[in-house]
Amino acid sequence: MAAQEGSTRRGLLIILSSPSGAGKTTLARRLLSADPQIGFSVSATTRPPRPGEVNGREYHFVTRPEFEDMVRRGELLEHAEVFGNLYGSPRTPVETAMSGGRDTLFDIDWQGGQQIRNSPLGREVVSIFILPPSMQELERRLRSRGQDSSNVIAGRMARSMAEVSHWAEYDYVLVNRDLDEIDAKVRSIVAVERLRRDRQPWLTDFVRGLAHEFQDAR
Numbered sequence: 588m589a590a591q592e593g594s595t596r597r598g599l600l601i602i603l604s605s606p607s608g609a610g611k612t613t614l615a616r617r618l619l620s621a622d623p624q625i626g627f628s629v630s631a632t633t634r635p636p637r638p639g640e641v642n643g644r645e646y647h648f649v650t651r652p653e654f655e656d657m658v659r660r661g662e663l664l665e666h667a668e669v670f671g672n673l674y675g676s677p678r679t680p681v682e683t684a685m686s687g688g689r690d691t692l693f694d695i696d697w698q699g700g701q702q703i704r705n706s707p708l709g710r711e712v713v714s715i716f717i718l719p720p721s722m723q724e725l726e727r728r729l730r731s732r733g734q735d736s737s738n739v740i741a742g743r744m745a746r747s748m749a750e751v752s753h754w755a756e757y758d759y760v761l762v763n764r765d766l767d768e769i770d771a772k773v774r775s776i777v778a779v780e781r782l783r784r785d786r787q788p789w790l791t792d793f794v795r796g797l798a799h800e801f802q803d804a805r
């Protein structure tokens with residue numbers, strides 16, 4: 588029987604990083620609603636919830652001791668301290684999705700990106716860094732989000748170039764000027780990455796089938 592297209596592909600790990608406020612969360616929501624093959628990695632964090640955030644949807648909100656227990660038990664694929672809070676990506680949902688051929692989207696900082704890239708799962712990583720069109724626009728976006736105090740916004744702006752300094756570690760780097768434009772670019776990246784030869788293991792059997800057919804016809 589002919590090999591089935593996509594039958595044994597491992598899911599991609601799509602990592603989005605950027606300075607805070609450049610638009611990762613907004614972009615992630617768009618991608619997830621447009622593509623049912625992609626699931627979101629819901630991080631654990633010790634940060635308190637923002638208005639409207641729901642436990643288990645945006646984040647798993649945990650205490651510092653609970654987070655440290657998760658680290659000790661090896662339950663996190665990566666973890667890092669960002670803006671004074673702990674954040675980490677739970678391992679089990681990602682591994683389950685990967686082996687079921689479903690892709691996972693991460694909204695994580697450069698430290699998390701580095702850890703996953705350097706892990707045994709690194710082969711399946713597609714990493715995308717999002718730049719703001721200008722620092723002035725970045726600050727405007729942080730303010731317009733209306734969810735952080737002036738102090739928090741000042742702290743995030745102060746650390747923004749430290750995050751940007753890791754841009755060259757990523758496979759793709761995009762400037763988020765227009766949401767429709769960047770959304771289309773990210774979707775193209777995902778589509779092309781799914782088509783890489785090493786992500787289509789069924790092709791080996793398919794080509795073997797072509798060879799048999801060729802022999803039989805001679």
Ligand SMILES: Nc1ncnc2c1ncn2[C@@H]1O[C@H](COP(=O)(O)OP(=O)(O)OP(=O)(O)O)[C@@H](O)[C@H]1O
Binds near residue numbers: 608609731764
């Ligand atoms: N292309 C864009 N043009 C104008 N506003 C945008 C654009 N992209 C995102 N925004 C707005 O900028 C604000 C910050 O975006 P978002 O929360 O997605 O950033 P983020 O990178 O996820 O930040 P954080 O790292 O803090 O979670 C939001 O109010 C969002 O609506």
Ligand SMILES: Nc1nc2c(ncn2[C@@H]2O[C@H](COP(=O)(O)O)[C@@H](O)[C@H]2O)c(=O)[nH]1
Binds near residue numbers: 606669674
């Ligand atoms: N290394 C990780 N970074 C993470 C994770 N989840 C989120 N983040 C990053 O933290 C900052 C701040 O996020 P916010 O929701 O408090 O604005 C942002 O850069 C996120 O990408 C994680 O699991 N690991």
